[in-house]
Amino acid sequence: MHPVRILKSATATPRLIVAAAGEVGRADRAGALVASVYQVIGAGSALGVVAAGKLTFDALLTPEQAALGLTPSILLLALMTALSGSIGPLQTQQHRLLGERVSQRVWDRVLDTTARADLVTYESSGFATALERVQQHALTRPFAVTTSLLGLSGSLLGVGAMSAVLIGVEPLLVPILLAAGLPAVLLSRWASRTEFSFAHRLTGLFRRRNYLRQLLTQRPFAAELRAFDSTGPLRRRHQAGNDEINSALRKQVRRRQLIATLTTLGVAAALTGALLAIIELVERGRIGLAEAGAAAIAVRLLSGQLTTFFRSIGGLLESAPFLADLERFVASGPPAPPKGNKRALAEGVRLDGVSFRYPGQDRSAVDSVDIEIHAGEVVALVGENGSGKTTLAKIVAGLYEPEEGTRHWDGSAVPAPDVRASTTVIFQDFVRYQMTLRENIVISDGSRSADTEAENDRAVEAARQAGVLGAARRLADGMDTMLGRDLDEGVDLSGGQWQRVALARALYRDTPLVVLDEPAAALDPRAEHELFADVRATLGGRAALLISHRFSSTRMADRIYVMDDGRVVECGTHDELMASAGQYAELYRLQSAAYR
Numbered sequence: 001m002h003p004v005r006i007l008k009s010a011t012a013t014p015r016l017i018v019a020a021a022g023e024v025g026r027a028d029r030a031g032a033l034v035a036s037v038y039q040v041i042g043a044g045s046a047l048g049v050v051a052a053g054k055l056t057f058d059a060l061l062t063p064e065q066a067a068l069g070l071t072p073s074i075l076l077l078a079l080m081t082a083l084s085g086s087i088g089p090l091q092t093q094q095h096r097l098l099g100e101r102v103s104q105r106v107w108d109r110v111l112d113t114t115a116r117a118d119l120v121t122y123e124s125s126g127f128a129t130a131l132e133r134v135q136q137h138a139l140t141r142p143f144a145v146t147t148s149l150l151g152l153s154g155s156l157l158g159v160g161a162m163s164a165v166l167i168g169v170e171p172l173l174v175p176i177l178l179a180a181g182l183p184a185v186l187l188s189r190w191a192s193r194t195e196f197s198f199a200h201r202l203t204g205l206f207r208r209r210n211y212l213r214q215l216l217t218q219r220p221f222a223a224e225l226r227a228f229d230s231t232g233p234l235r236r237r238h239q240a241g242n243d244e245i246n247s248a249l250r251k252q253v254r255r256r257q258l259i260a261t262l263t264t265l266g267v268a269a270a271l272t273g274a275l276l277a278i279i280e281l282v283e284r285g286r287i288g289l290a291e292a293g294a295a296a297i298a299v300r301l302l303s304g305q306l307t308t309f310f311r312s313i314g315g316l317l318e319s320a321p322f323l324a325d326l327e328r329f330v331a332s333g334p335p336a337p338p339k340g341n342k343r344a345l346a347e348g349v350r351l352d353g354v355s356f357r358y359p360g361q362d363r364s365a366v367d368s369v370d371i372e373i374h375a376g377e378v379v380a381l382v383g384e385n386g387s388g389k390t391t392l393a394k395i396v397a398g399l400y401e402p403e404e405g406t407r408h409w410d411g412s413a414v415p416a417p418d419v420r421a422s423t424t425v426i427f428q429d430f431v432r433y434q435m436t437l438r439e440n441i442v443i444s445d446g447s448r449s450a451d452t453e454a455e456n457d458r459a460v461e462a463a464r465q466a467g468v469l470g471a472a473r474r475l476a477d478g479m480d481t482m483l484g485r486d487l488d489e490g491v492d493l494s495g496g497q498w499q500r501v502a503l504a505r506a507l508y509r510d511t512p513l514v515v516l517d518e519p520a521a522a523l524d525p526r527a528e529h530e531l532f533a534d535v536r537a538t539l540g541g542r543a544a545l546l547i548s549h550r551f552s553s554t555r556m557a558d559r560i561y562v563m564d565d566g567r568v569v570e571c572g573t574h575d576e577l578m579a580s581a582g583q584y585a586e587l588y589r590l591q592s593a594a595y596r
């Protein structure tokens with residue numbers, strides 16, 4: 001290894017140890033203290049074994065000069081051995097507790113970062129890959145670091161104690177054993193680098209395999225997979241991924257086995273050297289047999305402590321790049337956006353010359369668009385698939401920031417968090433929360449405590465307006481019925497009933513602007529008719545941006561924008577657009593012809 005690298009690793013290690021110790025301390029101060037006490041007892045009892053061993057040898061070899069009789073010496077040796085042996089299992093359990101707390105703290109940091117990330121960041125593949133890598137290691141690395149740290153501190157105490165014993169016998173024995181450590185540290189650096197680059201290379205592969213596992217195991221995909229009989233092809237892809245992972249893993253395991261063997265050989269060579277030195281000292285008459293026996297025990301214990309010490313350093317070094325990766329990920333997140341304030345809408349929302357391109361894409365999904373939604377108006381967006389309707393809706397709702405152009409709320413450019421706080425969006429692929437019906441509704445407004453009677457009444461009213469109250473009354477626990485089967489305890493609803501729950505959620509939030517992306521896709525004709533026949537009454541005067549492919553749902557809108565390839569190509573009321581005989585009129589006629 002290059003000398004500069006050796007120097008760098010030597011200076012980076014103490015910094016890493018201090019940083020890791022800080023993390024463990026912050027995660028669970030009391031738990032870390034208890035674990036440290038166990039380490040001290042462990043080191044003290046190891047020292048006790050050597051001392052009791054020396055007393056026993058003395059009592060055996062020179063009973064007339066012995067400080068203690070043979071029986072008390074043996075009893076003391078047994079006690080110390082028992083104490084030294086029993087501390088290990090206690091430590092293991094304490095480490096579990098501490099490791100879990102450290103892991104929870106790391107998860108909290110990861111979740112804080114993902115919560116801060118805006119939607120565009122969240123959708124970029126770089127973020128997804130970094131998140132996947134961090135998720136995989138956020139679970140195991142902190143535990144490994146905790147164990148290594150505790151191992152390091154305990155073995156340091158042990159090394160100190162045993163070295164003191166050996167210095168008393170023959171100072172030369174200590175450097176022999178310590179010299180075995182340097183190659184072990186260098187080998188650990190090598191192991192650390194190979195492990196990180198292995199994980200880095202395989203992240204994409206692990207992501208694809210996890211995705212296939214989700215497809216093959218989760219309920220939402222079960223019906224389609226069976227209908228297409230596609231579990232076979234997906235299993236074959238999964239197997240191909242496994243084969244690739246296995247071959248990479250085999251190479252990595254062989255590398256690690258080589259490193260481990262070299263390390264063990266180094267420690268064994270040092271141990272042998274020390275034992276040979278003790279024999280030599282006895283032969284030359286420089287130490288007695290009792291001292292030689294105690295020194296042999298101390299050498300054996302010291303070599304064990306040194307193994308733990310170097311393994312701990314190795315563990316820390318191995319975790320270092322992953323922890324640095326975690327720190328980079330946490331630092332890469334944008335600062336937490338300020339909390340948005342809900343605003344009233346007196347005039348309306350206006351977009352002027354708005355364009356937007358997804359990260360990594362060449363074409364704009366929305367291109368120089370001007371639209372207006374006046375307070376209390378129902379405005380429709382129609383257009384063919386991929387024409388940019390959902391993207392535009394997300395800009396209106398403050399989820400995406402326009403790359404060009406402006407978004408004005410009542411004539412001024414208000415911050416995106418305020419727009420989000422004042423807008424409700426129900427997406428095509430809304431979330432079916434595996435929670436109670438009430439929780440499914442009140443989750444849209446975290447700013448209010450949902451436990452009061454007034455809030456309960458509001459949730460029931462939203463359910464009534466969305467037409468889900470009838471179904472709720474038939475459920476065993478009414479509004480408190482658990483919905484969904486993913487957590488294996490709920491009642492599943494039909495697609496249309498779920499859509500009404502999503503609508504109730506939008507109504508409960510009570511903002512002056514509502515964006516509804518295909519709100520009737522799963523509704524039966526009667527429900528759709530009921531919703532749109534009096535959509536203004538249902539929305540209670542809120543302004544609405546309505547996206548739908550069903551022209552029967554949008555013809556009552558105050559204004560209809562027709563999108564094509566990211567641009568607004570037509571605008572007007574249904575009658576105006578029919579009269580102008582453009583794209584809208586063509587699509588409308590195509591659709592109504594199907595009903596004739």
Ligand SMILES: Nc1ncnc2c1ncn2[C@@H]1O[C@H](COP(=O)(O)OP(=O)(O)OP(=O)(O)O)[C@@H](O)[C@H]1O
Nearest residue numbers: 123358361365383384385386387388389390391392
């Ligand atoms: N997350 C994304 N990353 C990259 N490109 C995207 C993303 N989402 C959408 N697009 C692209 O942006 C364009 C507009 O998509 P958008 O979802 O806004 O269309 P849409 O009119 O709502 O379509 P549909 O009627 O099918 O729902 C499409 O070309 C699509 O491929």
